[in-house]
Amino acid sequence: MKKFRKYLIWLFIILLLLVGLYPLPYFVEAPGAAQPTSQVIQVQRHPDHQKGEFLFTTVAVKSGTALNLLLAKILPFQEILPKKAVLGDNNNQEYERTQRYFMENAGNSAIEVACKKAHVSYHKQYLGIYVMSILPQSHFKKHLRVGDTITQIDHQEFSNAQAFQHYVKTRQPGQKVTLTYKRQGKTRQVTRSLISLNKQHQSGIGITLVDHLRVHSRPAVQIHAGAIGGPSAGLMFALQIYAQLVRQDLTHGQIIAGTGTIDSQGNVGPIGGIDKKVYAAQKQHARIFFAPQEKITRHMKHVHPHYQTNYQLAQRAVQRLHSPMKIVPVTSFTDAINYLQTHH
Structure with missing residues (x-):
């Protein structure tokens, strides 16, 4: 009888574990890490001599198991999101590839912006067309995949996505084209027919695409x-690169965290999960946190009357944490530089 009872207890524990670890159609967004930018950035012949640190912050996305969903209800700064809201029409692998592209693009923009500000020479290398998604009806569906870089069409190279799209539009639906593309360093080719994209019978490959560049x-x-993926480290990368290029200690011995996308003109854009990033920065004793401050238009107010900017959400997180960390709103790379140079 005792053995049978022991068997039932173990069976119950195993079943409990299986239920707890079974993935449900959700993700849990939680605080990630606040990591020194100096650990991931190297500038040739310009070592980092800053007495403080710039930190870039991340959000952790965990599988929506029953156990994780339960913990998300208990632990602070955790949010349950439907899988569709995170992945869209992509699967996990496709999502990870697009996030890696966003990180690569953020790095390119950070290098360009920092070089411009430091008056350092740079140039852009055009790699081709980066495949972001593929329509189910595309005849290239079984051959291309998210993350491929198309370098030629019909053995012709183009200098931007617009020129590539213009060439495709001059062809007719049903006409065959040959794509040359790269995947994991290997060059491949495929020939298939174009499809009709709309009622106007505009021809297309059936992909969403962006320019794939590299900045030298x-x-x-x-x-x-x-x-690590995503575009949100752009601002903090640019600050680290610039500080090393001009050999200045912009930190003045402080731990400075932040987040925000950055484009080639130095504009800083909003990101998701900023409250979780503030939490991660507070754990690393950051004194300052740069937060994107976007403009709220009338249309945005009409559609989302309770919309809050990244800066407002970051302020709320600091108040909730009772942290002395100062939230600094920025709209551009120049805003952040000016603040650092005038607030020692």
């Missing part, structure tokens, strides 16, 4: 982000 500078800048 002198001195050379390398960014080793590893498995």
